[in-house]
Amino acid sequence: xxxxxxxxxxKCSGVIMSKKIHLVTLFLIFFLIVPATALCARKGRIKHLxxxxxxxxxxxxxxxxxxxxxxxxxxxxxxxxxxxRILAFDVDLKFxxxxxxxxxLEAPTCLVRNSKGQFFVVEPTKGSVLFxxxxxxxxxxxxxxxxxxxxxxxxxxxxxxxxxxLYIIDKAKQRILIFDEDLRFDRQVLVKEGKGLSDVKVGSxxxxxxxxxIDGSVRVFDNQGKLLLTFGKKGRDKGEFDxxxxxxxxxxxxxxxxxxxxxxxxxxxxxxxxxxxFSQLGWREGRLHYPSYIYVNKxxxxxxxxxxxxxxxxxx
Amino acid sequence: MQKTIVVISKKIYWAxxxxxxxxxxxxxAADQTYAESTRVSLKKCLKCHTDLEREIASRxxxxxxxxxxxxxxxNPHTSNYQHLVKEHIGKLCKSCHKGKKGAxxxxxxxxxxxxxxxxxxxxxxxxxxRKLLIAERGELCFSCHARKEIISKKHKHKxxxxxxxxxxxxxxxxxxxxxxxxxxxxxxVSCHSKRIRSKEAKKSxxxxxxxxxxxxxxxxxxxSNQRNLIKESSHKPFARKKCTQCHNSAQSRDPLGVKAxxxxxxxxCHQSIKEDFRxxxxxxxxxxxxTNCHSPHSSDEAHMIKAKEAKTCATCHEDTADLLRDKKYKxxxxxxxxxxxxxxxxxxxxxxxxxxxxDEITTCTSDDCHKRHASFTHPIGKGAIDPRSKAxxxxxxxxxxxxxxxxxxxxxxxxxxxxxxxxxxx
Numbered sequence: 001x002x003x004x005x006x007x008x009x010x011k012c013s014g015v016i017m018s019k020k021i022h023l024v025t026l027f028l029i030f031f032l033i034v035p036a037t038a039l040c041a042r043k044g045r046i047k048h049l050x051x052x053x054x055x056x057x058x059x060x061x062x063x064x065x066x067x068x069x070x071x072x073x074x075x076x077x078x079x080x081x082x083x084x085r086i087l088a089f090d091v092d093l094k095f096x097x098x099x100x101x102x103x104x105l106e107a108p109t110c111l112v113r114n115s116k117g118q119f120f121v122v123e124p125t126k127g128s129v130l131f132x133x134x135x136x137x138x139x140x141x142x143x144x145x146x147x148x149x150x151x152x153x154x155x156x157x158x159x160x161x162x163x164x165x166l167y168i169i170d171k172a173k174q175r176i177l178i179f180d181e182d183l184r185f186d187r188q189v190l191v192k193e194g195k196g197l198s199d200v201k202v203g204s205x206x207x208x209x210x211x212x213x214i215d216g217s218v219r220v221f222d223n224q225g226k227l228l229l230t231f232g233k234k235g236r237d238k239g240e241f242d243x244x245x246x247x248x249x250x251x252x253x254x255x256x257x258x259x260x261x262x263x264x265x266x267x268x269x270x271x272x273x274x275x276x277x278f279s280q281l282g283w284r285e286g287r288l289h290y291p292s293y294i295y296v297n298k299x300x301x302x303x304x305x306x307x308x309x310x311x312x313x314x315x316x
Numbered sequence: 317m318q319k320t321i322v323v324i325s326k327k328i329y330w331a332x333x334x335x336x337x338x339x340x341x342x343x344x345a346a347d348q349t350y351a352e353s354t355r356v357s358l359k360k361c362l363k364c365h366t367d368l369e370r371e372i373a374s375r376x377x378x379x380x381x382x383x384x385x386x387x388x389x390x391n392p393h394t395s396n397y398q399h400l401v402k403e404h405i406g407k408l409c410k411s412c413h414k415g416k417k418g419a420x421x422x423x424x425x426x427x428x429x430x431x432x433x434x435x436x437x438x439x440x441x442x443x444x445x446r447k448l449l450i451a452e453r454g455e456l457c458f459s460c461h462a463r464k465e466i467i468s469k470k471h472k473h474k475x476x477x478x479x480x481x482x483x484x485x486x487x488x489x490x491x492x493x494x495x496x497x498x499x500x501x502x503x504x505v506s507c508h509s510k511r512i513r514s515k516e517a518k519k520s521x522x523x524x525x526x527x528x529x530x531x532x533x534x535x536x537x538x539x540s541n542q543r544n545l546i547k548e549s550s551h552k553p554f555a556r557k558k559c560t561q562c563h564n565s566a567q568s569r570d571p572l573g574v575k576a577x578x579x580x581x582x583x584x585c586h587q588s589i590k591e592d593f594r595x596x597x598x599x600x601x602x603x604x605x606x607t608n609c610h611s612p613h614s615s616d617e618a619h620m621i622k623a624k625e626a627k628t629c630a631t632c633h634e635d636t637a638d639l640l641r642d643k644k645y646k647x648x649x650x651x652x653x654x655x656x657x658x659x660x661x662x663x664x665x666x667x668x669x670x671x672x673x674x675d676e677i678t679t680c681t682s683d684d685c686h687k688r689h690a691s692f693t694h695p696i697g698k699g700a701i702d703p704r705s706k707a708x709x710x711x712x713x714x715x716x717x718x719x720x721x722x723x724x725x726x727x728x729x730x731x732x733x734x735x736x737x738x739x740x741x742x
Contacts, residue, residue: 053706060698060708063669065596081596081667107596107667125594125667149577154593154600172578174602194602196632214601214632234634242635261635283704283713283737290670307669310707 046267046278046302048286050093052078052312057095058087061310065109066122066157069297072115076303078312079108079121086111086121093314101132104139110157110293114164114181122155122168129155129168131183142166146185147177157246157293161202161223169200169210176200176208189225199246199293209249211257216241218255218272231272232257239266239274246305248296256294258304263288265304265315283309361386368441377442389440406432415488422489429488436460437487454479469539476538483507484537504531520544522559523566533622534613547614554613562612574604582606595665608632609663626655629663636718645719647726652718660717676710686711703738 054061062082069076074091084105088096101121108130110122119132120142128141144150147170156169164181174194178186189208191197196214203209206223216234221227234241243261250256253270263281265288268274279288289308296302302315362369371377372384380388389408390400401408409432415421420429428436437456438448449456457479458466466476475483484503485495496503504512505527511517512527531537534554535545542548553561562581564573574581581604583590593600601608609628610620621628630637639645640652651659660679661671672679677697681690694700700709714734715725728734736742 051706063596063667109596124596124598127594151577151580154598171598171600172602172605196601243633283702283707289705306705309705311705 046276046315048279049301049314049316051285051306051314052076052089052093054310055095058098059083064305064307064310064312065293066111067293067295067303067305067312068112069295069301069303070113071298073117077111077113077119079111081107081109084108086119099134101130101139102137104130104132112158112160112166114160114166116164120158120160120166122158124155127152127154129158142168142179142183144177144185147188149173153177156197157199159200159202161206162204165202167200167202167208169197171197176210187225189221191219192227198244201247201249203249203253204251209247209255211244211247213243213245216244218244218247218257218268220272229272231268238277239268241266245291246293248294248302250296250300251298256296256302258291258294260290260292263291265291265294265302278315279304279313286313286315288313359384361392371442374442374444376444376446376448378440378448381441404432405434409434409438419486420489422486422491424491424493424495425489426487426495452479453481457481466538469536470541471543471545472539473537473545500530500532501528504537522557524559524563524571525566529572533611536616540616547611547616549616549620550614551612551620578602578604579606582612589664592662592664596667597671598665599663600665624655625657629657639719642719644721647720647723649717649725676712680711 052058060083062080064078065081066079067076075096076089076091076093078087078089079085080087084107085098085100086105086108087098090096101119105121106123107125108121109124112120114120117135119130119134121130121132123130123141126141130139131142132139144153147153152172154171156171158169159167161167165186166179166183168177168179169175170177170188174191174197176189176191178188180186191210191212193215194210194212196212197210198213199211201209207228208221208223208225210219210221211217212219216232217230218232219227220229232241232244241257241259241262243259244257244266245260246258248256254275255268255270255272257266257268258264259266262277264277264279266274266277279286281287281289283289287309288304288306290306291304291313292307293305294302300316304313304315306313372382380386386392389402391402392400395401397404403411406429410420428434437450439450440448443449445452451459454476466472475481484497486497487495490496492499492503494500498506534547536547537545540546540548542550553559559566560575562574564570564575576584579589579593579600589606592598599605599608604612606612608631609622611622612620615621617624626637626640640648649660651657657663660673662673663671666672668675668679674682677690680686690696694709694714696709696711696713698708701707702709702713714727716727717725720726722729722734724730726734728737
């Protein structure tokens with residue numbers, strides 16, 4: 001009898017245990033099934049953190065054109081085109097220093113920094129991309145002579161991949177020029193039917209993301225230039241663009257697009273499906289006025305150049 | 317016993333059936349308005365509206381009007397619309413006139429049609445003109461569309477002369493630009509097919525294969541002071557028939573191809589333009605991008621622009637064009653109203669925000685514009701900081717020149733909202 005009771009108790013506790021296991025399994029399955037993207041970008045989860053504005057240290061901010069976050073050194077760099085300088089901020093967004101590459105910067109726009117600490121800065125007025133090596137104290141333009149149909153090249157925005165390969169937009173030919181880490185021209189990706197190629201970014205898996213302002217489309221290429229996905233269009237509905245000018249890709253594959261005339265940021269999942277939009281026209285903190293560029297760092301912080309308000313708005 | 321039950325149940329069945337029928341008809345009747353259920357005869361209306369008597373006898377009277385069915389369009393008691401019509405005019409007309417073979421569903425719409433302003437062209441009751449038009453076709457079109465530009469010119473296209481605008485254009489909607497019935501080339505070739513193949517035409521086109529080209533890139537389809545309706549100003553090589561200055565020779569494999577890549581075909585002569593495209597913001601694009609805005613042959617506009625300035629800009633800046641058309645934003649800068657985008661923006665390139673020619677304050681207070689205003693305005697520029705953004709206050713901090721609901725193109729109502737954006741204590 002006692003044995004039977006024990007067995008019954010065992011059965012009961014077994015059932016309870018198995019129920020618990022079921023619950024835990026269900027809980028785990030739920031988190032596996034629900035895409036990380038959906039969790040990372042639910043409405044209301046993107047909040048304005050702070051802004052970088054003019055202060056006594058930075059002085060008057062001119063036309064802001066580029067942002068880059070150096071993951072190795074945890075530094076944020078910002079180009080001030082009007083004042084011919086690059087500003088550096090630490091991870092807490094405190095001003096650290098500024099430099100003008102010994103006067104070599106004339107109208108710096110987009111910038112990136114590779115793992116060796118060397119800068120690449122687009123100089124549209126010179127028609128070149130400058131390679132700035134602070135350690136070596138050298139500044140020289142990248143050699144475009146190996147690029148086919150290189151006369152002239154109109155460099156737009158740039159991006160770097162994890163292997164320090166440099167991706168430069170050539171606006172006149174609607175293509176992405178790819179240089180290896182030693183700055184040798186490697187290959188080009190033609191953006192067929194491109195009308196107004198305005199931005200390029202490289203995802204963590206090496207895919208190339210481009211944005212066309214005129215037709216309002218985002219194109220995703222694999223690293224060899226094979227078109228994988230095209231999405232986005234101009235229009236009045238939610239998830240459609242007025243005048244998209246810049247894009248960024250987060251580590252989880254979410255694609256953020258800044259719409260300058262909507263004064264908003266639109267987010268899409270990796271399949272190009274619209275998820276949400278945030279911010280609106282305004283002057284107060286967290287609002288945007290003719291935003292012009294977006295950058296997302298590995299920690300998921302979204303840096304937006306709010307050109308109309310002469311500041312950088314940071315969201316998370 | 318069973319029979320009585322059957323009889324009673326049959327009675328209940330019939331009573332229920334009648335009840336349902338009555339309820340349905342009552343519901344249907346309740347759904348109708350007075351005007352729909354009771355046709356008001358024109359005879360009653362004419363007691364007061366005596367002026368309509370003459371119109372009703374006219375040959376081209378509107379069918380419901382002729383049948384004395386005023387209530388087809390009007391509600392005799394009340395309405396939210398002028399003239400007691402039952403619906404917004406556009407909707408009302410379309411409730412009967414649905415457009416044959418999708419005639420109203422094409423890509424481009426005539427603006428009065430899009431706005432539902434049917435009465436801009438048609439008379440609702442009667443007209444001596446066909447299709448209840450308020451004027452003869454040509455006269456009607458010229459009442460809005462640049463009569464001077466067309467009539468004053470020396471040479472006129474024959475249909476224009478006769479006022480037969482509908483030879484080429486559709487009045488309501490069209491699948492083609494400029495409300496054309498066919499694409500530009502087809503529209504021209506449909507009449508001029510023989511002429512375009514003639515020896516004379518080949519010679520005048522320097523033997524270039526232009527039969528599939530867009531005729532309106534050189535010819536004005538309405539009128540011109542130049543022979544053969546060539547547009548008013550011509551690119552020098554075009555006027556001198558020196559086609560090979562830009563194009564390959566007519567005998568080559570690709571005769572219409574250009575001699576150089578991209579903009580260099582243009583900058584070979586227009587050297588100084590190169591600098592304009594070495595700016596922070598530029599309109600550099602693919603191919604010979606100069607021809608995105610300029611006509612390489614002939615044009616009726618200044619600087620050989622393809623179309624009127626605002627229309628040229630709107631080909632890419634569609635959302636801005638929509639904003640300018642939006643009637644809610646009725647307070648606009650005069651240059652915006654006149655479509656002179658180049659007054660403030662530099663079309664090739666600029667080192668300043670929004671393609672301005674200089675910083676915002678300089679742009680607005682330059683000699684020809686608001687110079688005086690700069691001396692008595694609210695503090696702007698260096699030292700005047702917007703407490704909201706910590707950025708410098710400029711003219712566009714308070715004004716939205718592209719269009720605003722408020723006086724002086726202000727961003728907020730100056731009587732209650734504008735100042736307290738920053739001056740919180742008041």
